[in-house]
Amino acid sequence: MLKYILKRILSLIPVLFVVSCVIFLVVYMIPGGPATALLGMEATPDQIDALNAELGFDRPFLVQYVDWFTNVLRGDWGESYFLHQTVTSAIAEYFVPTLSLAVFAQIIALILSIPLGILAAYKRGTALDLTCVTASLLGSALPGFLLSMFLMLFFGVYLHWFPVAGYAALSEGLGEHLRYLFLPALSLGIVQAAYLTRMTRSSLLETLYKNYIQTARAKGLKEKKVVMKYALKNGAPVILTAVGQSFGSLITGTIVTETLFNIPGLGMLTLTSINRRDVFVIQGVVIFVTLLYVIVNLIVDILYGFTDPRLRPGRK
Amino acid sequence: MKRKPLFGAAALLMSTALVLAGCGGGNSDSGSGGSGDSASKNKEELHVAISANPPSLDPQSINSNIVGGIGVHVYEPLFAMNADYEPTPVLAESYEVSDDGMVYTIKLRQGVKFHNGEEMTADDVVASMNRWIEVSAKANTLIGGSVFEKVDDYTVNLKVNQASSDIIMILASPIQAAAIYPAEVVESATAEGISEYIGTGPYKVSEWKQDQYVKLEAYEDYQPSEGEASGLAGEKQAATPTIYYDVVTDASTRIAGVQSGEYDISEEIPIDNYEDLSSDNGLTLKVDRGGTLNLFLDTTEGVMANQTFRQAVLAALNCDDIMLAAYGNPDLYELNASWSDPTDTQWGTDEGSEYYNQQDTEKAKELLAEAGYNNEKVVLVTTQDYPEMYNATLVVQEELKQAGINAEVETYDFSTFMEHRSDPQQFDMFITSNSYNMLPIQLSVLDSGWAGLNAPEVTEGITAIRAASSDEEAAEAWADLQTFLYEYGAATVLGHYTGVIAMDKGVTGYDYLRFPIYWNVTASE
Numbered sequence: 001m002l003k004y005i006l007k008r009i010l011s012l013i014p015v016l017f018v019v020s021c022v023i024f025l026v027v028y029m030i031p032g033g034p035a036t037a038l039l040g041m042e043a044t045p046d047q048i049d050a051l052n053a054e055l056g057f058d059r060p061f062l063v064q065y066v067d068w069f070t071n072v073l074r075g076d077w078g079e080s081y082f083l084h085q086t087v088t089s090a091i092a093e094y095f096v097p098t099l100s101l102a103v104f105a106q107i108i109a110l111i112l113s114i115p116l117g118i119l120a121a122y123k124r125g126t127a128l129d130l131t132c133v134t135a136s137l138l139g140s141a142l143p144g145f146l147l148s149m150f151l152m153l154f155f156g157v158y159l160h161w162f163p164v165a166g167y168a169a170l171s172e173g174l175g176e177h178l179r180y181l182f183l184p185a186l187s188l189g190i191v192q193a194a195y196l197t198r199m200t201r202s203s204l205l206e207t208l209y210k211n212y213i214q215t216a217r218a219k220g221l222k223e224k225k226v227v228m229k230y231a232l233k234n235g236a237p238v239i240l241t242a243v244g245q246s247f248g249s250l251i252t253g254t255i256v257t258e259t260l261f262n263i264p265g266l267g268m269l270t271l272t273s274i275n276r277r278d279v280f281v282i283q284g285v286v287i288f289v290t291l292l293y294v295i296v297n298l299i300v301d302i303l304y305g306f307t308d309p310r311l312r313p314g315r316k
Numbered sequence: 317m318k319r320k321p322l323f324g325a326a327a328l329l330m331s332t333a334l335v336l337a338g339c340g341g342g343n344s345d346s347g348s349g350g351s352g353d354s355a356s357k358n359k360e361e362l363h364v365a366i367s368a369n370p371p372s373l374d375p376q377s378i379n380s381n382i383v384g385g386i387g388v389h390v391y392e393p394l395f396a397m398n399a400d401y402e403p404t405p406v407l408a409e410s411y412e413v414s415d416d417g418m419v420y421t422i423k424l425r426q427g428v429k430f431h432n433g434e435e436m437t438a439d440d441v442v443a444s445m446n447r448w449i450e451v452s453a454k455a456n457t458l459i460g461g462s463v464f465e466k467v468d469d470y471t472v473n474l475k476v477n478q479a480s481s482d483i484i485m486i487l488a489s490p491i492q493a494a495a496i497y498p499a500e501v502v503e504s505a506t507a508e509g510i511s512e513y514i515g516t517g518p519y520k521v522s523e524w525k526q527d528q529y530v531k532l533e534a535y536e537d538y539q540p541s542e543g544e545a546s547g548l549a550g551e552k553q554a555a556t557p558t559i560y561y562d563v564v565t566d567a568s569t570r571i572a573g574v575q576s577g578e579y580d581i582s583e584e585i586p587i588d589n590y591e592d593l594s595s596d597n598g599l600t601l602k603v604d605r606g607g608t609l610n611l612f613l614d615t616t617e618g619v620m621a622n623q624t625f626r627q628a629v630l631a632a633l634n635c636d637d638i639m640l641a642a643y644g645n646p647d648l649y650e651l652n653a654s655w656s657d658p659t660d661t662q663w664g665t666d667e668g669s670e671y672y673n674q675q676d677t678e679k680a681k682e683l684l685a686e687a688g689y690n691n692e693k694v695v696l697v698t699t700q701d702y703p704e705m706y707n708a709t710l711v712v713q714e715e716l717k718q719a720g721i722n723a724e725v726e727t728y729d730f731s732t733f734m735e736h737r738s739d740p741q742q743f744d745m746f747i748t749s750n751s752y753n754m755l756p757i758q759l760s761v762l763d764s765g766w767a768g769l770n771a772p773e774v775t776e777g778i779t780a781i782r783a784a785s786s787d788e789e790a791a792e793a794w795a796d797l798q799t800f801l802y803e804y805g806a807a808t809v810l811g812h813y814t815g816v817i818a819m820d821k822g823v824t825g826y827d828y829l830r831f832p833i834y835w836n837v838t839a840s841e
Contacts, residue, residue, distance in 0.1 A: 030729075030731075030732065036731045036734050036735065045738045045765050046765065047453060048738075050507075051507060051508075054507040055507075081508055082369070082371060082526075083526045083527075084511070084526075085526075090526075094527075149568060149572075152569070152572050153572060156572055156576045156578075157572050157575045157576045160576060160577070163576070163578050164569065164572040164573050164576045164578050165564060165566075165569045165572070165573055165578065166562070166573075166578065167528065259565060259566050260566050260568070260569055261569070262562075262563070262564050262565070262566065262569055264525075264526075264527045264528050268527060268565075269527070272369065272527060272565075275729075275730070275731075276371075277731055
């Protein structure tokens with residue numbers, strides 16, 4: 001097991017290397033540099049050149065990259081010129097709201113989707129099933145920003161139940177923290193729920209017509225036990241993969257939702273650092289996000305083993 | 317039993333929502349304990365939604381409206397503009413000029429304290445002002461080489477590089493302002509700017525959370541200068557104890573936020589929303605004239621080097637259509653050939669207006685023929701990051717095509733656009749919106765680094781304005797230079813734009829001079 005995890009983590013290194021190289025090249029090739037963004041619209045070319053030289057951005061690509069790469073190996077991810085802090089501390093800071101939001105949104109998505117998915121599969125072909133399927137298709141088709149704006153207008157501007165935007169840190173109290181996160185989490189949760197409902201439904205449909213279910217019923221087990229224990233457990237790997245993917249996409253930052261609701265998370269950091277050409281932050285965020293995504297997938301793979309012993313890593 | 321999961325889920329979600337919604341309300345009235353709750357109930361916190369995270373809080377070096385707008389609340393200069401655009405002493409008490417106009421002796425106010433509790437003395441002023449002359453591009457081009465020297469603790473001398481009637485005005489320019497910092501802050505500053513934000517203003521920076529907010533708190537030992545509040549000078553009260561500048565990059569969020577009461581004031585309301593919001597009874601909209609939308613022409617490369625061709629371009633423009641496309645509503649712009657604020661009594665002039673807004677396609681065609689134009693491609697570079705610049709560019713392209721010019725538009729993101737803009741080989745024309753300057757000699761169009769205009773007439777014109785012995789003479793010299801800009805076809809004003817700020821009906825005391833001014837603002841509960 002440990003060996004398997006280690007192997008997976010080691011296989012990350014070439015991925016990260018290629019990703020970092022490509023990103024560095026892309027950022028290097030797009031015109032405009034941090035100095036242009038830092039000095040504003042009416043800065044003279046001389047001023048921009050001077051600041052670029054000062055910051056070391058006038059050096060050749062390879063020199064810059066090797067310099068950055070050796071620093072990263074030493075644990076120094078560079079410093080942001082705009083945030084006046086190191087990249088690692090910036091990522092640590094911006095990751096907290098994203099993590100909170102992702103967990104909250106995932107909980108909402110699970111609360112909505114698992115019962116709905118089970119019910120739809122169980123009542124296959126009925127009006128209830130049809131409604132669930134239609135709603136989940138609609139949910140996947142609806143652009144996230146539209147849903148966000150609708151929720152913002154309805155619950156924020158019209159009903160005044162929730163703040164329209166902003167973020168309260170956990171240190172301001174759990175209630176306040178969740179109150180600010182509720183609308184964005186609901187918006188993200190609904191979209192994820194739409195996907196998860198369909199996955200739950202289809203994986204359950206497959207198992208519900210298997211022979212062992214017939215057997216379980218035949219030997220007189222209660223319906224609840226048949227569905228919740230036998231069917232659901234056997235459908236779990238598919239659902240888990242879907243949940244893992246959905247959590248992976250939530251935790252790596254949701255640019256649009258975070259920007260709309262003004263949540264200082266990874267998504268917002270990504271967008272603003274690209275606009276500012278804040279090279280080291282872009283690099284740091286991309287590598288961090290890649291890492292996160294791979295780790296989430298790894299955890300999902302390991303979890304398979306708990307739902308289905310046949311899939312335990314290391315078993316032939 | 318079968319329906320249980322669905323109902324359970326719905327019930328759980330609803331109850332979470334209601335509990336969370338119930339938590340609210342304790343947000344803004346948390347600090348209302350101490351002060352008198354008798355007469356008017358004003359908020360203790362003012363929330364202002366701004367459109368971008370300030371790149372720094374160093375107004376000396378950064379040419380940014382957001383930095384400048386926050387900066388005027390925190391830092392003060394020796395002189396500042398009052399509502400009539402007259403330089404008025406703020407940290408200075410008085411000044412005298414030597415007979416040859418080369419030495420300014422400036423007396424400082426005594427007993428003024430920085431936010432760190434230390435008294436402001438000549439050492440701080442000398443260090444700050446000498447840094448300012450170096451790092452502020454606006455100052456450097458005009459009075460570079462001038463030096464501040466200490467005479468005694470409350471007197472400094474300014475030895476200027478060249479006698480001019482506008483020295484005190486330059487010291488009072490609000491953008492890239494001559495903010496006075498403590499000497500030790502200046503000494504520890506790097507190329508990226510200062511790292512401590514200490515001034516003498518009515519508010520001190522209490523917290524800056526990147527990408528979230530800048531929190532200002534009233535400075536209890538603030539020493540206001542005498543005289544009634546007027547523009548950026550006079551009495552500043554810090555009427556609301558705390559100001560939050562909330563960074564809200566998305567415009568629709570700024571709008572929803574001011575409508576819901578999350579923010580008391582939202583800056584940079586997009587023009588598209590102007591009509592919608594003006595029918596909202598809970599809001600007041602402030603429309604302040606902000607600057608000019610300009611078309612700059614390359615004067616050096618290929619067909620653009622031909623003055624007759626450039627004249628053809630100016631002849632083809634219909635500025636009303638361009639401004640309407642850019643700003644959407646005739647209430648929000650004004651057509652005027654002046655490069656300065658038309659209401660500015662000294663510098664507002666419509667000299668050269670025969671070249672402005674000509675709407676004469678026939679004349680353009682004739683001039684093209686005369687210039688020997690042979691359907692060479694002409695490139696307009698622009699960026700969609702500033703919708704007004706982009707929309708105006710599309711209309712200009714259409715109008716140029718009508719006249720028979722092979723005009724093409726290239727669109728980039730902002731940073732790339734700026735890169736193209738600074739190199740005449742990479743553009744033929746471009747449009748930018750530029751905020752007003754206090755002095756016309758500070759205009760970007762006169763800077764050869766902006767759009768490559770490098771004519772001797774410009775340098776001569778600037779010298780004439782600066783060497784003028786009276787305000788009238790200076791105004792006349794500027795009118796001549798403005799005429800030259802039009803005649804030469806170097807650039808044209810397209811029109812004057814306004815900025816829209818939305819605020820709650822309960823907000824009073826708002827003022828505007830180059831930046832929104834909040835130090836006398838209160839918001840009722």
